Amino acid sequence: MCRHLAYLGPPVTLASIVLEPSHSLYEQSWAPDDMRGGGSVNADGFGIGWYADQPVRYRRNVPIWADDNLPGLAGSIRSGAVLATVRNGTVGMQLGESAVAPFQAGSWFFSHNGMITGWPDATLKLAERLPVAELLRLDAPTDSALLWALIQQRLYDGTPPADAVASVVQEVEAAAPGSRLNVLLTDGEQLVATTWTHSLWVRQATDSITVSSEPFDSDGWTEVPDYSLLVATATTLRITPMEGPGPQ
Numbered sequence: 001m002c003r004h005l006a007y008l009g010p011p012v013t014l015a016s017i018v019l020e021p022s023h024s025l026y027e028q029s030w031a032p033d034d035m036r037g038g039g040s041v042n043a044d045g046f047g048i049g050w051y052a053d054q055p056v057r058y059r060r061n062v063p064i065w066a067d068d069n070l071p072g073l074a075g076s077i078r079s080g081a082v083l084a085t086v087r088n089g090t091v092g093m094q095l096g097e098s099a100v101a102p103f104q105a106g107s108w109f110f111s112h113n114g115m116i117t118g119w120p121d122a123t124l125k126l127a128e129r130l131p132v133a134e135l136l137r138l139d140a141p142t143d144s145a146l147l148w149a150l151i152q153q154r155l156y157d158g159t160p161p162a163d164a165v166a167s168v169v170q171e172v173e174a175a176a177p178g179s180r181l182n183v184l185l186t187d188g189e190q191l192v193a194t195t196w197t198h199s200l201w202v203r204q205a206t207d208s209i210t211v212s213s214e215p216f217d218s219d220g221w222t223e224v225p226d227y228s229l230l231v232a233t234a235t236t237l238r239i240t241p242m243e244g245p246g247p248q
Contacts, residue, residue, distance in 0.1 A: 003028045003042055004085040004101065004111040005216070006184050006191050008234040009208025014048060014074035018084050021216040029064045029086040033214050034199045042086035045100035049109035050079035051188035057104050061097040080234070081188035083109045099140035103148045107187045110151065113213055114180025114198055116143035122176035126150060147172065151185065161185060162231045165192045166242060177245060184211070193230040196244065200224040204237050 005025055007017050019026045023033070029042045046067075047059035060067055064086050085101040101111035116123060123146060127135060130149055138145045147168065154164035169181045173196070181196035193200060193211055201221045203210045209232045215221040224230055227244030230237070 002085055002087045002101070002111070002113045003032055003213040004083070004113050004182075004184055005210065005212035006084075006111075006186055006193070007082045007208065007210045008186070008189075008191055008232065009080060009205070009210075010234075011078040011080045012082075014050060014077050014079065014082060014084075015071065017082055017210075017216075018048060019071060019074055022218070023214070023216045025084055025086055025212075025216065026064055028214065028216070042088040044087040045097065046084070046086045047100045047102050047111075048074070048082065048084045049102040049104065050077065050083075051081040051107075052077075052079060055104065055107050055109065055188065057102060057109070059097050059100045059102075061100060081186060083111060083184055083186055085111045085113075096140065099142050099145070101144065102184075103139055103145065105148075105152050105155075108152070108155065109184075109186055110148045111184045112144035112147050113182040113184075114196065116147065116172060116181075117176045117178045119143045119176070120146075123172065126171060126175055129153075147181070147183070151183075161187075161190065161192045162229060165194060166229050169194055169196055169242070173245065182213070189233065191230070191232045193224075193232075194242070195224045195226050195228045195230075196242075197226065200228075200230070202230065202232075202237065202239075204232075206235075208234055209237060 043063040045061040046064040049057045083102050102109040150168045182198040185192040203220045227242045
């Protein structure tokens with residue numbers, strides 16, 4: 001499994017979200033609190049996506065603690081919309097920068113915390129629905145990249161983001177029961193997230209929203225119930241139940 005977070009609100013430094021909190025994403029890379037059997041160290045790369053005049057993405061295929069340039073970079077950049085991840089790659093799947101979230105298409109950033117059971121055979125029928133060109137453009141031959149391609153295709157077709165995410169999660173679960181499908185999707189203005197057999201917490205302030213796989217400090221967090229769809233802006237929050245395979 002991985003750890004990920006997203007923030008919408010007044011501009012802050014990347015360091016204030018990713019590096020400086022007492023249980024930051026940086027610390028979660030080697031000392032996560034709630035991996036639920038999905039490993040113990042997130043050392044297979046990290047990525048940060050943020051919005052300036054345009055979306056910007058920084059990904060590395062090294063542990064976040066091994067990038068000596070990151071503290072200076074993160075301390076000097078401010079943004080009002082951030083998505084960041086640390087990766088624990090699933091055994092047998094590709095390692096390398098192209099497999100590290102956030103994945104990007106235009107203004108969209110996407111992250112997946114989890115795994116698709118029975119990959120890749122379980123998803124062959126779903127993959128067949130994608131244009132061949134989209135399959136050839138996958139960032140990496142991984143379950144997360146395919147999940148993003150399926151959601152991305154619905155966005156291209158004009159499906160509202162929340163509906164695109166919810167429908168793909170339901171279809172993947174039907175094809176591959178027991179999958180872990182916590183996702184984050186943002187265009188810098190709105191945020192869509194799911195909880196699907198893994199943890200997500202939210203903190204809402206007057207003018208900001210933060211979500212994270214686990215709280216990165218001690219202030220104001222609420223756990224999002226399992227099998228939920230979260231839709232937010234910097235000033236609004238809606239959490240609705242999804243039909244899951246287990247108790248709601």
